[in-house]
Amino acid sequence: MRRVVVTGLGMVTPLGCGVDITWQRLLAGKSGAGRVENFDVSDLPAKIACQLKRGDGTDGTFNPDQWMEPKEQRKVDDFIIYAMAAARQALDDADWHPTSYEDQCASGVLIGSGIGGLQGIAETALLLQERGPRRVSPFFIPGRLINLAGGYVSIEHGLKGPNHAVVTACSTGAHAIGDAARLVAFGDADVMVAGGTESPINRLALAGFAACRALSTSYNDTPEKASRPYDRDRDGFVMGEGAGVVIVEALEHALARGAKIYGEIVGYGLSGDAYHITAPSEDGDGAFRCMTAALKRAGITPAEIDYINAHGTSTMADEIELGAVQRLLGNSAATVSMSSTKSAIGHLLGAAGAVEAIFSLLAIRDQIAPPTINLDNPSIETPIDLVPHTPRERQIDYALSNSFGFGGTNASVVFKRYAH
Amino acid sequence: MSDIAERVKKIVAEHLGVESEKVTENASFIDDLGADSLDTVELVMAFEEAFNCEIPDDAAETILTVGDAITFLEKNAA
Numbered sequence: 412m413r414r415v416v417v418t419g420l421g422m423v424t425p426l427g428c429g430v431d432i433t434w435q436r437l438l439a440g441k442s443g444a445g446r447v448e449n450f451d452v453s454d455l456p457a458k459i460a461c462q463l464k465r466g467d468g469t470d471g472t473f474n475p476d477q478w479m480e481p482k483e484q485r486k487v488d489d490f491i492i493y494a495m496a497a498a499r500q501a502l503d504d505a506d507w508h509p510t511s512y513e514d515q516c517a518s519g520v521l522i523g524s525g526i527g528g529l530q531g532i533a534e535t536a537l538l539l540q541e542r543g544p545r546r547v548s549p550f551f552i553p554g555r556l557i558n559l560a561g562g563y564v565s566i567e568h569g570l571k572g573p574n575h576a577v578v579t580a581c582s583t584g585a586h587a588i589g590d591a592a593r594l595v596a597f598g599d600a601d602v603m604v605a606g607g608t609e610s611p612i613n614r615l616a617l618a619g620f621a622a623c624r625a626l627s628t629s630y631n632d633t634p635e636k637a638s639r640p641y642d643r644d645r646d647g648f649v650m651g652e653g654a655g656v657v658i659v660e661a662l663e664h665a666l667a668r669g670a671k672i673y674g675e676i677v678g679y680g681l682s683g684d685a686y687h688i689t690a691p692s693e694d695g696d697g698a699f700r701c702m703t704a705a706l707k708r709a710g711i712t713p714a715e716i717d718y719i720n721a722h723g724t725s726t727m728a729d730e731i732e733l734g735a736v737q738r739l740l741g742n743s744a745a746t747v748s749m750s751s752t753k754s755a756i757g758h759l760l761g762a763a764g765a766v767e768a769i770f771s772l773l774a775i776r777d778q779i780a781p782p783t784i785n786l787d788n789p790s791i792e793t794p795i796d797l798v799p800h801t802p803r804e805r806q807i808d809y810a811l812s813n814s815f816g817f818g819g820t821n822a823s824v825v826f827k828r829y830a831h
Numbered sequence: 832m833s834d835i836a837e838r839v840k841k842i843v844a845e846h847l848g849v850e851s852e853k854v855t856e857n858a859s860f861i862d863d864l865g866a867d868s869l870d871t872v873e874l875v876m877a878f879e880e881a882f883n884c885e886i887p888d889d890a891a892e893t894i895l896t897v898g899d900a901i902t903f904l905e906k907n908a909a
Contacts, residue, residue, distance in 0.1 A: 545885075
């Protein structure tokens with residue numbers, strides 16, 4: 412099988428629109444959380460979220476007009492616009508703009524979303540109820556379908572290779588990148604535009620996740636303190652929105668065109684809990700098995716892992732993941748740094764794994780582990796460095812990124828510092 | 832220009848995102864204004880909404896230009 416590398420990055424996050432601005436703010440310990448102001452939250456238990464900061468595009472603000480024509484924006488839910496933004500950034504970063512028929516056919520898209528166009532579905536259901544079926548737009552269906560994020564990206568950039576999408580709740584982004592790497596390794600494509608996107612911040616989703624008792628509700632007056640993975644005072648996750656997209660490319664293809672290389676995708680593991688629809692198995696068995704599978708694929712021992720970007724959502728499940736990691740690492744637990752960047756950007760659901768894969772690659776590039784902010788008092792003792800508050804400069808040759816989703820779906824991806 | 836013609840042109844320009852100078856009576860939605868088949872469906876819905884009338888599917892199929900829409904609505908709009 413062919414070696415596979417990452418040659419381009421793109422992201423839209425609550426910390427900023429763009430990879431550099433997000434990374435700088437992440438390392439500076441900033442939080443993207445705030446009070447929800449754009450719709451009524453008075454009757455909702457969770458009144459906070461990590462929302463994109465919209466503006467004219469300067470100072471890291473997100474200006475949708477830069478990424479999609481206004482007349483097209485009307486037709487789609489925001490998750491598609493976010494994917495368009497992250498995908499164009501990533502393709503520009505990789506300097507890959509295929510124009511020949513052959514290059515276009517060798518370039519595919521694999522962008523997923525956990526939920527897709529919930530906002531549009533909710534609004535259109537009301538419209539149907541109030542005004543009848545003749546008022547339902549012809550763009551209702553194509554503007555909500557999850558794979559239309561990839562569909563729009565392929566049309567915009569002329570990508571005629573495999574066109575695929577992943578839907579595995581909060582593991583979506585990791586699965587998308589892992590699956591894309593396999594498509595490239597097997598030769599189905601030379602280049603894949605891969606990642607995840609999500610726009611879940613609306614009344615319906617906040618009500619639904621709150622009903623699952625998954626959201627933080629005690630920090631409505633101090634939103635930036637709410638996402639606090641591993642901290643004893645955590646009480647649920649903070650919903651986020653955005654997208655992450657990477658360019659996954661065959662090493663030989665990247666070298667032939669002189670592309671810059673962020674890192675190599677060397678391991679990918681998947682597992683299922685077969686346990687509960689929303690809770691992970693208490694012994695962390697699913698997490699343990701998917702990390703083990705990813706390391707086996709990478710051909711490395713647990714002791715070789717330097718940095719872990721944890722799933723770490725700021726819920727009861729944090730300790731289960733931590734337990735699984737300790738079991739995996741054994742005596743080498745004290746040599747790894749593991750942080751949850753959800754402390755800063757919240758939980759981007761289907762986009763989380765993709766955004767966190769990018770953070771893992773940047774950690775390798777800059778040899779620095781981003782921090783877990785708000786970790787004042789760890790809820791349990793661990794020999795693992797959880798990188799509280801401030802980033803940790805250290806050697807990082809191998810980084811592992813974990814994602815676990817509702818339904819008991821787990822994915823781990825291992826990135827390696829690129830060496831010839 | 833009739834009030835209906837003016838309103839039709841405004842709706843077309845807004846929905847298709849084209850400059851108003853291009854929205855002439857002879858302009859075809861698909862050939863001249865860049866619409867696809869879904870855009871034309873939505874455009875007809877917008878006319879129905881704005882003029883408070885119903886445009887049956889067989890009539891909608893004959894509305895191919897800005898002028899077609901104006902003619903139909905001048906006859907049928909409430």
